[in-house]
Amino acid sequence: MSAVAESYAVKLARNRLGLWLFLFSDAFVFIGLFVARMVLLGSGRPEVDQTLGIIVTVMLLVSSFFMNRAEVEMAHGNRPAFLRNIFITMVLGTIFLLGVVGVEWQVAHFGPGDGAVGAVFYAMTGFHAFHVLTGVIFLFIVWNNGRNGHYSAEKHWGVEACAIYWHFVDVVWMFYYVGLYLMGTPI
Amino acid sequence: MRFFSTGLFRGLIAQIIGTFAGMALVMAVRVLMGLPISSADAATQQHITEVHVVGGVIIGAIAFLVGVGALNEWLGWARGKPINENIDPDPAKPNWMRYFDVxxxxxxxxxxxxxxxxxxxxxxxxxxxxxxxxxxxxxxxxxxxxxxxxxxxxxxxxxxxxxxxxxxxxxxxxxxxxxxxxxxxxxxxxxxxxxxxxxxxxxxxxxxxxxxxxxxxxxxxxxxxxxxxxxxxxxxxxxxxxxxxxxxxxxxxxxxxxxxxxxxxxxxxxxxxxxxxxxxxxxxxxxxxxxxxxxxxxxxxxxxxxxxxxxxxxxxxxxxxxxxxxxxxxxxxxxxxxxxxxxxxxxxxxxxxxxxxxxxxxxxxxxxxxxxxxxxxxxxxxxxxxxxxxxxxxxxxxxxxxxxxxxxxxxxxxxxxxxxxxxxxxxxxxxxxxxxxxxxxxxxxxxxxxxxxxxxxxxxxxxxxxxxxxxxxxxxxxxxxxxxxxxxxxxxxxxxxxxxxxxxxxxxxxxxxxxxxxxxxxxxxxxxxxxxxxxxxxxxxxxxxxxxxxxxxxxxxxxxxxxxxxxxxxxxxxxxxxxGAEAKGNVWNSRSPEWHIASPPPLHNYPQPFEVVGEPYDYGLADSPYVNMSPAPAAGHAPAAAESKE
CATH class of the missing domain: 1.20.210.10 (Cytochrome c oxidase-like, subunit I domain)
Structure with a gap:
């Protein structure tokens, strides 16, 4: 680059700080939506399919476990295990997406235009699903790069960033699952 | 005209094309979903037009970024290309063009x-x-x-x-x-x-x-x-x-x-x-x-x-x-x-x-x-x-x-x-x-x-x-x-x-x-x-x-x-x-480090890292330098000291 060659460690520290700042910033969107949910629905909640809700939630939670395995395997330099685990994560994330957008949105008793309940439900699941979609794309890129020999035990910032982002999306769903499926009474 | 080969021009063209392509895309999606793409009712028609225009405009904005080249590195990374560590501009490029380009x-x-x-x-x-x-x-x-x-x-x-x-x-x-x-x-x-x-x-x-x-x-x-x-x-x-x-x-x-x-x-x-x-x-x-x-x-x-x-x-x-x-x-x-x-x-x-x-x-x-x-x-x-x-x-x-x-x-x-x-x-x-x-x-x-x-x-x-x-x-x-x-x-x-x-x-x-x-x-x-x-x-x-x-x-x-x-x-x-008249040096007699290098500043600003040795705003105090522009010569060929002084 210039007079001072910057080491990988220096850049890694910078990247980490940048990613966490981005996630902190992104969290404000989800907090804002949750506030909107509390204001508009209060102690009510949408009438939704509980079985489907628990299935997709379990899928997403379990995917975070495999994401963690993928990152640890890469840190140990075990490429086949890394690829296997990240692929499973990707599949589980896709199942979550299909479950929410493909099934839940279709079987719900209300559409996005049906009052505050519809607006809140589709906005919260939609914003979150968009993040899951970008996460799945991110996973696919990292998986594909990993297949082509990128990343090593020492240098795998791409994998790490992908894992942190995926866990973030997962944690958001923890709150949203409670907010949309568990708390309050159906209205 | 060199302007036509700048990123800005490419971006603008891409934005125009992208906007229309995006509108067509939204229209196609609506057809696939079985939704109407036009209506005789004025209010409904306005709504349908709005959906098309909004979709087109958003895709147009993304097309601008692709056209100008702001996404090149990331798109390359997504396709598995190694990241280009050298981000210095091409020396053959005229200086003014850098301002119209990524x-x-x-x-x-x-x-x-x-x-x-x-x-x-x-x-x-x-x-x-x-x-x-x-x-x-x-x-x-x-x-x-x-x-x-x-x-x-x-x-x-x-x-x-x-x-x-x-x-x-x-x-x-x-x-x-x-x-x-x-x-x-x-x-x-x-x-x-x-x-x-x-x-x-x-x-x-x-x-x-x-x-x-x-x-x-x-x-x-x-x-x-x-x-x-x-x-x-x-x-x-x-x-x-x-x-x-x-x-x-x-x-x-x-x-x-x-x-x-x-x-x-x-x-x-x-x-x-x-x-x-x-x-x-x-x-x-x-x-x-x-x-x-x-x-x-x-x-x-x-x-x-x-x-x-x-x-x-x-x-x-x-x-x-x-x-x-x-x-x-x-x-x-x-x-x-x-x-x-x-x-x-x-x-x-x-x-x-x-x-x-x-x-x-x-x-x-x-x-x-x-x-x-x-x-x-x-x-x-x-x-x-x-x-x-x-x-x-x-x-x-x-x-x-x-x-x-x-x-x-x-x-x-x-x-x-x-x-x-x-x-x-x-x-x-x-x-x-x-x-x-x-x-x-x-x-x-x-x-x-x-x-x-x-x-x-x-x-x-x-x-x-x-x-x-x-x-x-x-x-x-x-x-x-x-x-x-x-x-x-x-x-x-x-x-x-x-x-x-x-x-x-x-x-x-x-x-x-x-x-x-x-x-x-x-x-x-x-x-x-x-x-x-x-x-x-x-x-x-x-x-x-x-x-x-x-x-x-x-x-x-x-x-x-x-x-x-x-x-x-x-x-x-x-x-x-x-x-204007040339003004190369520290014209305001400032203590801030940016005034101790050439004007306009060269690429990468400082030829070597400087060291801060004092308080930034000690104007009027003798013997209280802020920066030492050439700290201990690590490489052994440091230029003459250009200490900040009152």
């Missing part, structure tokens, strides 16, 4: 931000002049002209509303870009870094503003919008298609704001020179840091509130429709959660510039450095707890009023710290009065006026009387001119020799200052006056019996004086950049 040098990006900001400033200023001419006398006399009807398809009151709304939001865009210009150009140089932490993100953050600004301004041609820059529903849900252009444009500029802010924070925390502790940074860096902290958190909320309005318009989602269980007050809470802290985004860098310039021309240490640094953070922090003071008259829960009143008045404390520091810095100093100093002193006076007109608006009892009057407009313009416009020009003149290696004309600079300062004082005091007497804001016409015609005419003339002063200033800067 370039990763923070100085180039800073100038790109600055020039775009000034263009938007001029555009917003012309809009203000147009409706100021209308306000010069009672009755609709100017905006009902056939010319506007022919060009835009609407005229008089709706045009007034559109101009007034666009003036507000275009100026806010201009200020955000100006803040980006100051942070990008100055922060890395002041802390001794070669560039920002994420150069690619930095370039992306600038370029996304260009489609954003184009879409924002295009709202005029999509029927305009009449909500003011706040876009309150239910009005914003019913406004013409131009509303959507406003929402998308602001969203893109907000995205730039967030990315830029993250970059500034990481740069400040990880790239400071050796020995530069947090409390030895130049004071502007503190201001930029506090600004970035607000930007990267609060901006998400305006993005969210605007997206919710878009969703309500596009899919009938009833967030803000009270008849279907929504709540219009919710919008105001989400909106002001950003938009109040946003005004501190506008003023904090400017106040930092004042604190930076006053010690240089007083030849005295900045009074209370730590307190000033903390006051920037304090303003940023308190700014998050005052938003509902915009809503005293909106029908929100009455018990919220008093806590927000107290929080609002608390802002006066850190702001007072800054004023105290400025006065104490000037006290018994050896004052000189070149143009940057005049602008800094002028902004202190104007910002004081903005400060003292604040408490009457923050106090519930008086606010209920003053709400929605021109008093609010006067107060706001005082804070914006005192906190941003005058400091921005101060910064332009002060760092002009650094940018160009040439000196501006002092005579024209002083003319610029005095014309602008006097013009603005007349304008803003006129606003405060008619506001106290009962002039409503955001209306095209007023009753001649109120007796405002003379004052309004004087205000309009003052508005033109400001416009011409800016024209003089820009002429001065452009002309001097080409023909």
């Amino acid at each position: 370039d990763f040098d923070h100085k180039v990006i800073g100038i790109q931000y600055g020039v775009t900001s000034i263009l938007l400033l001029g555009f917003g200023g012309i809009m203000a002049l147009l409706f100021r001419v209308e306000l010069a006398q009672s009755g609709i006399t100017f905006l009902n002209s056939d010319i506007f009807e022919t060009i835009l398809g609407y005229s008089s009151e709706h045009l007034f509303n559109t101009l007034m709304s666009l003036h507000g939001i275009v100026m806010i865009g201009a200020i955000l870009l100006g803040v980006g210009a100051l942070s990008n150009y100055l922060v890395p140089m002041m802390i001794g870094a070669n560039d920002m932490a994420f150069p690619r993100l930095n370039s992306f953050a600038f370029w996304i503003n260009v489609p954003g600004a184009i879409i924002l301004i295009s709202s005029m041609f999509f029927g305009g919008f009449d909500t003011g820059w706040v876009g309150y529903p239910p009005l914003s849900v019913r406004a013409p298609l131009g509303m959507q252009m406003f929402l998308i444009g602001v969203y893109l500029i907000g995205l730039s704001s967030i990315s830029g802010a993250i970059n500034v924070i990481v740069t400040v925390f990880t790239m400071r020179a050796k020995g530069m502790t947090m409390f030895r940074m130049p004071i502007f860096v503190w201001a930029a840091l506090a600004t970035a902290i607000i930007q990267f958190t609060a901006t998400q909320m305006i993005g969210l509130s605007f997206q919710l309005v878009m969703l309500e318009r596009l899919f009938g989602m009833a967030f803000f429709d009270a008849t279907r269980g929504g709540d219009p007050i919710l919008y105001q809470h989400l909106f002001w959660f950003y938009s109040h802290p946003a005004v501190y985004v506008f003023i904090l860098p400017g106040l930092g510039i004042i604190s930076e310039i006053l010690p240089v021309f007083s030849r005295k240490p900045l009074f209370g450095y730590k307190a000033v640094a903390m006051s920037s953070l304090g303003i940023a922090l308190i700014g998050f707890f005052v938003w509902a003071h915009h809503m005293f008259a909106s029908g929100m829960s009455p018990y919220l009023r008093v806590p927000f009143m107290y929080a609002t008045l608390l802002v006066a404390v850190p702001t007072g710290v800054k004023f105290f520091s400025w006065v104490a810095t000037l006290w018994e100093g050896k004052l000189e009065f070149p143009t940057p100093m005049l602008f800094a002193l002028g902004s202190v006076v104007i910002f004081l006026l903005g400060g003292v007109t604040g408490p009457p608006l923050g106090t519930i009892a008086t606010d209920l009387h003053l709400h929605d009057t021109y008093f609010v407009v006067g107060h706001f313009h005082d804070t914006m001119f005192g906190g941003y416009v005058f400091p921005f020009f101060a910064a332009l003149y002060y760092w002009f020799p650094k940018l160009t290696g040439r000196m501006y004309s002092e005579k024209l600079g002083k003319l610029h200052f005095w014309l602008m300062w006097v013009g603005f004082m007349i304008l803003s005091n006129g606003m405060l006056l008619v506001g106290l007497l009962g002039m409503r804001r955001r209306i095209a016409d007023y009753d001649p019996a109120l007796g405002f015609d003379t004052t309004q005419m004087i205000m309009t003339i003052a508005g033109f004086a400001i416009f011409f002063s800016v024209v003089i200033g820009l002429y001065n800067l452009i002309n001097s950049a080409r023909r």
Whole structure:
């Protein structure tokens, strides 16, 4: 680059700080939506399919476990295990997406235009699903790069960033699952 | 013409193609989903058109970024290409072309931000002049002209509303870009870094503003919008298609704001020179840091509130429709959660510039450095707890009023710290009065006026009387001119020799200052006056019996004086950049490290890392250097010491 060659460690520290700042910033969107949910629905909640809700939630939670395995395997330099685990994560994330957008949105008793309940439900699941979609794309890129020999035990910032982002999306769903499926009474 | 091979040109072409392709794509998706793509019913047809246009415009903005090349590196990474570590510009490329292309040098990006900001400033200023001419006398006399009807398809009151709304939001865009210009150009140089932490993100953050600004301004041609820059529903849900252009444009500029802010924070925390502790940074860096902290958190909320309005318009989602269980007050809470802290985004860098310039021309240490640094953070922090003071008259829960009143008045404390520091810095100093100093002193006076007109608006009892009057407009313009416009020009003149290696004309600079300062004082005091007497804001016409015609005419003339002063200033800067006298060295005898390298600064700024050995503002103290430009010769071939000295 210039007079001072910057080491990988220096850049890694910078990247980490940048990613966490981005996630902190992104969290404000989800907090804002949750506030909107509390204001508009209060102690009510949408009438939704509980079985489907628990299935997709379990899928997403379990995917975070495999994401963690993928990152640890890469840190140990075990490429086949890394690829296997990240692929499973990707599949589980896709199942979550299909479950929410493909099934839940279709079987719900209300559409996005049906009052505050519809607006809140589709906005919260939609914003979150968009993040899951970008996460799945991110996973696919990292998986594909990993297949082509990128990343090593020492240098795998791409994998790490992908894992942190995926866990973030997962944690958001923890709150949203409670907010949309568990708390309050159906209205 | 080489211009046709620049990134900007490619981006614009891509945006046009992308917009139409995007509209076709949305149409195709609708056909696949079995939805109608046109309708005989006028209301339904307008809705269908809106869905197509919005989809097309968003895809057009992405196409611009692809066309300009701001996404190249990331798209390459996604396809598995190795990341290109060498981000220096091609030496064969002519220098001027770098400014129209994706370039990763923070100085180039800073100038790109600055020039775009000034263009938007001029555009917003012309809009203000147009409706100021209308306000010069009672009755609709100017905006009902056939010319506007022919060009835009609407005229008089709706045009007034559109101009007034666009003036507000275009100026806010201009200020955000100006803040980006100051942070990008100055922060890395002041802390001794070669560039920002994420150069690619930095370039992306600038370029996304260009489609954003184009879409924002295009709202005029999509029927305009009449909500003011706040876009309150239910009005914003019913406004013409131009509303959507406003929402998308602001969203893109907000995205730039967030990315830029993250970059500034990481740069400040990880790239400071050796020995530069947090409390030895130049004071502007503190201001930029506090600004970035607000930007990267609060901006998400305006993005969210605007997206919710878009969703309500596009899919009938009833967030803000009270008849279907929504709540219009919710919008105001989400909106002001950003938009109040946003005004501190506008003023904090400017106040930092004042604190930076006053010690240089007083030849005295900045009074209370730590307190000033903390006051920037304090303003940023308190700014998050005052938003509902915009809503005293909106029908929100009455018990919220008093806590927000107290929080609002608390802002006066850190702001007072800054004023105290400025006065104490000037006290018994050896004052000189070149143009940057005049602008800094002028902004202190104007910002004081903005400060003292604040408490009457923050106090519930008086606010209920003053709400929605021109008093609010006067107060706001005082804070914006005192906190941003005058400091921005101060910064332009002060760092002009650094940018160009040439000196501006002092005579024209002083003319610029005095014309602008006097013009603005007349304008803003006129606003405060008619506001106290009962002039409503955001209306095209007023009753001649109120007796405002003379004052309004004087205000309009003052508005033109400001416009011409800016024209003089820009002429001065452009002309001097080409023909001004050479000014290569430390022209202001400053202690700041950026003045100890060549002007204009070379690529990567510093030939070798410097070391901070003392306090930044010890002007007038002998034997107290700030930076050692050539610390212990690590490589053994360090040039002669160029120590900073008084």
